[in-house]
Amino acid sequence: MDSSEYREHDGLSLAGLLHTKQVLPVDLMEQALALGERCDEAFNALCYLDPEEALAQSRQAQLKGQFGALPFLLKDSGLASTYLRSSVGSRLFADMKSPISATLNERFIADGFISFGRTTVPEFCMAPTTEAAQNGGPTLNPWDQTRSAGGSSGGAAVAVSSGVVPIAHGSDGGGSIRIPAACCGVFGLKPSRGLVPLGPSRGEAWGGLAADGVLTRSVRDTAAALDGVVGMEIGAPYAAPAVPGKYLELLSHEFRRPLRIAKWTEAFDGIPVAPECVAAVEYAANLLEAMGHEVISAPLPDIKYKSFLRSHQDVLAASVTLTVNGKLRSSPDAEWRSKLEPAIADAYDIGKTLSAETYALAINRFHAIARQMEVYMSGYDLVLSPTLTQLPAKLGVMSMETDFRSFRNTVGEYTTFLAIINASGQPAANVPVYWTDTDLPVGVQLIGRFGHEADILRVSAGLEEAAPWAERYSRLKLTV
Known part of the structure; x- marks a missing residue:
């Protein structure tokens, strides 16, 4: 098998070759390592x-x-591995080692994944673009190297779109799977809160906002990967509803009735939405209607978006303070502040001054949004929205060389449709059905009811069949 043939397959297709002994595991690993080296040099x-x-x-x-x-x-989010080091995109945390393996990592291993490295992230995974100083420069978008690959799972999206691996781990605390999936033209689903384990060393991340998942080239790979990792973990503080069956098998099940799908083309607080992003939603809506579903232009839920942004910032800042203090207690570093990027250093200071009341208010605000969204969706099966409000950001536009709140306010205008779904705990996916005339991906987002990943996956599979995107990946050349 050469690299071109390797890159034509999704994960289940490669697994089929392994199970029928047409290739050996080492054959695939040699291809992945060679492609990984070229991908890293290029992007x-x-x-x-x-x-x-x-x-x-x-x-x-x-x-x-x-x-x-x-x-x-x-x-490189710190998901514990006993043999792969991590930095969480930070010079302060460079080369961390772990004595344990995360529950999720153990489930990946049990399902047949062999990890050979990590993918780049912004510092502490707190940006929608991957430009950490720890990485020695920005992670480039393979479709347009003047633009960001997205974040925080930026390196993962690049690795999947360029064919290094068909499936890569990602995590999402404010859009961090969906943003890079949109920027790089891959499928990325954020699962419902509590569906995928976060332990054993922690029960939640970022006040319940964060969830782990995967980025893939095909919808069926995401369905199969979820089948291998979902399920309760002993002592976990959250639990998603029971899974209705094997996600991979459910992909072929027809809906008993047409779905009612709310369509959003305007953003909270009048935040501008690029015409390309609106066009992507309209294109997807037409496909969904051709599939027999009902798509309804719907008003936004009555969420006080600026108040939510403030609460999101407060919880992130508290997390920075907790993380940095934990490092300093175990390994004092006189030069620690100079190893943090300016926005993150400012977040540390904000976190130190937050009151308990402010933090509790933020968590209560997240829970209120969860209730609002469930009530809102009582009349709909899914919501269709832009993934981002703008095309993939130009490099340097969302720099951490500023104060934390200014930085996060800018982020909030770019990712307006995303972090509220982290607060609500619902599943949501970027679906790469639309591309500009210049071959730039523009994602659309499908939001489901809590615990209804299967609906998102089944509809996404229908969109993939109606407007296949896999053939586009062959246009990416790994040359340096």
Whole structure:
């Protein structure tokens, strides 16, 4: 198998070749490592590669789970691995080692994934663009290298779109799976709160906003990956509704009736939405109507967006303070402040001064949004919206070389449709059905009711069939 053939397959297709002994695990790993090296040189998307360990694991691999022994990448978000170091995109946390493996990582391993490195992130995963100083420069969008790959799972989206791996780990606390999926033209689903385990070292992240998942080239790969990792974890503070069956099997089930889908083309507080982003929604709406569903132009829920942004900032700042103080208690560093980017250093100071009342108010505000969204969606099965309010951002536009609140206010105007769904805990996915005339992806978002991932996956699979995107990936050339 050469690199061109490897890049034509999605994860389940490669797994099929493994299970039928048409290829060996080490054959796939050799291709992934070679492509990874070229991808990193071209786009600065990977870090903490461990080729020797990966090749050793592949040579010894016994096929297991759905994916057999498939090359995989963990996000540099700190998801614990006993052999891959992490930095969380920060010079202060460079080269962290973990004595344990996260529950999610163990489930990835059990389902047949072999991780050979990590993917780049912004510092502390707190930006919609991946331009961390720790990475030595920005992670570039493979479709337009003057633009951001998105964040915080920016490196993961680049690795998947460019074909290094068909599936990569991501996480999402304010759009961090959906943003880069939109920027790089891949499928990315944020699961419902409590569906995917966060332990064993923590029960929640960012006040319940954050969830782990994957970014993929095909909808079926996301469905299959979820089948391997979902389920309750002992002691977890949240639980999603029971899964209705195997997601992969549910993809082929027809809906018993047409779905009612609310369509949003305007943003909260009159925030401008680029015409290309509106065009993407209208294009997807036409596809959905052709599939037999009812798409309704609907008013936005009555969410006080500026108040929510403030609460989101407060919880993120508190998280920065907690994280930095934990590092300093275990490993004092006299130069620690100079190792943080300006916006994150400012967030640390904000977090130190937050009152308990302010933090509690923020959490209550998130819970109120969850109730609002569930009531709002009582009349709809799904919501269709732009993923981002603008085209993928130009590099340097959302810099951390400023104060934290100014930075996050700018982010809030770019990701207006995303973080509220982290607050509500609902599932949501970027679906890459629309591209500009210049081959730039423009994502649309499908939002589902809490615990209704299957609806999103089934509709997304229909959109993938109606407007296939897989053939576009062959246009990306990994040359430096």
